[in-house]
Amino acid sequence: MSESPVTAARATLELRGISKIYDTGAERVAALGGIDLTVQRGEFVSVMGPSGSGKSTLMNILGCLDRPTDGQYFLDGEDVATFEDDALARVRNRKIGFVFQSYNLLPRTTALQNVTVPLKYAGVAHDEQLRRASAALALVGLSDRAHHKPNEMSGGQQQRVAVARALVNNAAIILADEPTGNLDTRTSEEIMGLLQQLNDQGVTIAMVTHEEDIARHCRRIVRFRDGHIEHDEPVGDRRILAPRREG
Numbered sequence: 001m002s003e004s005p006v007t008a009a010r011a012t013l014e015l016r017g018i019s020k021i022y023d024t025g026a027e028r029v030a031a032l033g034g035i036d037l038t039v040q041r042g043e044f045v046s047v048m049g050p051s052g053s054g055k056s057t058l059m060n061i062l063g064c065l066d067r068p069t070d071g072q073y074f075l076d077g078e079d080v081a082t083f084e085d086d087a088l089a090r091v092r093n094r095k096i097g098f099v100f101q102s103y104n105l106l107p108r109t110t111a112l113q114n115v116t117v118p119l120k121y122a123g124v125a126h127d128e129q130l131r132r133a134s135a136a137l138a139l140v141g142l143s144d145r146a147h148h149k150p151n152e153m154s155g156g157q158q159q160r161v162a163v164a165r166a167l168v169n170n171a172a173i174i175l176a177d178e179p180t181g182n183l184d185t186r187t188s189e190e191i192m193g194l195l196q197q198l199n200d201q202g203v204t205i206a207m208v209t210h211e212e213d214i215a216r217h218c219r220r221i222v223r224f225r226d227g228h229i230e231h232d233e234p235v236g237d238r239r240i241l242a243p244r245r246e247g
C-alpha cells in the first residue's frame with residue numbers, strides 16, 4: 001500500500017491491520033484484508049472502488065455499524081473495535097453523523113422532527129431538541145422547510161435535511177454513502193458545496209462515491225480493489241464550490 005499523503009495532525013480515525021471475513025458456511029470471504037488507513041482530523045476523503053472492493057465494509061466499520069474480524073480501529077484514540085454493542089451505539093450517537101444515498105428520512109414526520117431523532121436517542125430535553133434541530137436546518141439553508149414532510153421536498157432538500165440530522169449532535173465526523181447518487185448534476189454540486197463548507201469549518205468527512213467528478217471535490221481519494229487499498233492520493237485540482245440555497 002502506498003504511504004498516506006497526510007501525516008501532520010492528530011488522527012481522528014486510524015485503522016491498523018483491519019480484516020473482515022464473512023463465513024457463509026460454504027466458504028470464507030475476505031471483504032477486507034489487513035487494511036491500514038489514517039484519516040486525520042478535518043480531512044475530506046473520498047473512498048472509491050468497484051462493486052465488491054470492500055469500500056462499503058470499510059464504511060460500516062468506520063461508522064461502528066460492524067466490527068472487524070481482526071485488527072484495531074482507533075476513533076479519537078479509543079480502540080472501538082473492542083467495544084460492546086451498547087458502547088458502540090453511544091459512540092455512533094455522540095461522534096458520527098451518517099448521510100445515505102436514499103436519505104433515510106422518516107416519511108410521516110417533518111424535517112424538524114427528522115433532525116431531532118439523534119437528540120431523542122441521546123436523551124436531550126425536548127425544548128433543546130427543537131432549538132438544536134432548528135439551528136441545524138438553518139445551517140443547511142432549510143429554515144423555511146422545517147415543517148414540511150419529505151414528500152413535500154425535492155431530493156436535494158431531503159438530502160440537506162439528512163445532512164442537518166448528521167450534524168445536530170455536534171458530530172465531528174460525517175460518513176456519507178453515495179450522498180449524490182439519487183440527485184441530478186446541479187443538485188449534486190449543491191450538496192457537495194455544502195459538504196465542502198462543513199469541511200472548511202473543521203468537520204471530518206469520509207465519503208463513498210463511484211463518480212470521479214464527485215470525488216474530485218474532496219481533498220484525498222482512497223481507491224479500493226479486492227479488499228485492499230490500491231492507491232491513496234491527495235487531490236491536487238480539488239473543485240471548490242459555493243453551496244447554493246434551494247428555495
